Amino acid sequence: MDFTGFKGLTFFLSYSIFSAVLGMLQFGYNTGVINAPETNIEYFMKYVYKSRYGEDIQDEAVQRLYSLAVSIFAIGGMLGGFIGGMVANRFGRKGGLLLNNILGIGGGCLMGFTKISNCYEMLFFGRFIIGVNCGLNTSLVPMYISEIAPLNLRGGLGTVNQLAVTVGLLLSQVLGIEQILGTNEGWPLLLGLAVCPALLQLVLLPVCPESPRYLLITKQWEEEARKALRRLRASNQVEEDIEEMRAEERAQQAEASISMMELICSPTLRSPLIIGVVMQLSQQLSGINAVFYYSTSLFTSSGLSDESAKFATIGIGAIMVGMTLVSIPLMDRTGRRTLHLYGLGGMFIFSIFITISFLIKEMIDWMSYLSVVSTLSFVVFFAVGPGSIPWMITAELFSQGPRPAAMSIAVLVNWMANFLVGIGFPSMKSALDNYTFLPFSVFLAIFWIFTYKKVPETKNKTFEEILAIFRHGNGRSMLNCVNALEHLPGTEPTVGEEKTQQDSFANPFEQQLFRSTYSYCSRSHHTYPIASAGSEHSSHHRRESCDRPPPPLPPPRFPNNAV
Incomplete structure (x- = not known):
């Protein structure tokens, strides 16, 4: 292996x-x-x-x-x-x-x-x-x-x-x-x-140890952060981690003390917040709690005794443990977004099969076994994607400043959805009978489309690089980053030039996006998006390699009170 x-x-x-x-x-x-x-x-x-x-x-x-x-x-x-x-x-x-x-x-x-x-x-x-x-x-x-x-x-x-x-x-x-x-x-x-x-x-x-990021960025205890990193990494070579945290610390100075309301109102952070919330909803509204609610009766209908059905329900728990173990090495190889799409897609398919088995189980004897297989498969795909990824990706979408507030909102939404499903499912079961899983199928389809359209891949990206993915809808931030990246490669701007470009941002979050994108492209030579800004230029995107500087773009025109 x-x-x-x-x-x-x-x-x-x-x-x-x-x-x-x-x-x-x-x-x-x-x-x-x-x-x-x-x-x-x-x-x-x-x-x-x-x-x-x-x-x-x-x-x-x-x-x-x-x-x-x-x-x-x-x-x-x-x-x-x-x-x-x-x-x-x-x-x-x-x-x-x-x-x-x-x-x-x-x-x-x-x-x-x-x-x-x-x-x-x-x-x-x-x-x-x-x-x-x-x-x-x-x-x-x-x-x-x-x-x-x-x-x-x-x-x-x-x-x-x-x-x-x-x-x-x-x-x-x-x-x-x-x-x-x-x-x-x-x-x-x-x-x-x-x-x-x-x-x-x-x-x-x-x-x-305490979180090194908390020690360095929040408490300003650099030596304690170094000690924590040396213990966690079993190495004295922690400068790369410290440098990454210092970059985040500079960003923290612009976004310190972000409250939940400020997080909700921030144009830059609204998009990752919506993604984090929807990811949490995709876990609780997927129907997994309903599967656990139905599991014993499903296995009983397939011909198992009550006692055997209870042990089969334990088998569902064992499958979840096994599949979660399988997903651990896949998370950093396949990626969060891809696994979440696989998980939601598989759950959608087998939720349809569960509904079909409910409808015709009395007409076809072996159809009850389809419900058992569909239930087990539903759980397998939940463990691969929606079971673990929402908790992880919500923490990854935010830098140190807004992360605690974002986690609070996301966790609150998760628990609220958990509560609503627990309270509402018995009534939904009585009202819909054999069609109980159809609402979950609809939710799963919506969440799959949202993930495909909106959720970025966070695999192997630092927190600052993930933040650079999100920008203002009017394109001003990324355009300034592109203007700075015209110096790459081999013609990096001087410290004074970089500072001047960074200071051109009126909004602190735009300054952070500049630092994140500039650092990301100059360090890794990945591709980056280019967008024009202002009413006189089109808003389309095209991708250029950092290995080849893009053609010059006209300078953006900001209003005097641009934020």
């Missing part, structure tokens, strides 16, 4: 990644753990209600209480995702994760002692607290990993986020079977085991 793609994966980097993704394992575990003991939890709620009020509670009321226990987790996740950026800036990525474990331990203890206390309100409160914990994890962990990973490994290591989620889901499914903890006596322990990832992270994470 070829391991050249894993150059730079040191022991200490692996240790730091493992310690951090325990937070994503926590997220996966608590997402799936509530499903298996549903009957046991409802029985407990009936018992507590009767002991309090001396009368039986109606089945509909019990179902509402259980639904509250399930959905309040997503409400906590929204809150955690919303404050994730503020926590990352205030306490650091590592510091925020360490503090977050207090919530993990507290929420796990509340859920674990629910039955002993004879108080189902403790379950609600515990699920809410652990939801806040998981919301913070989904914001902090991808941010931390993307900032400590070397450029050539950032995609593969970013996939470890989803791997940890799938392992957590599988673990909750395995422990939740009746032979282990899926009993009236065992379900409190099943829920209380949420303290274990938090405790383990509290033990392992203090040894890990």
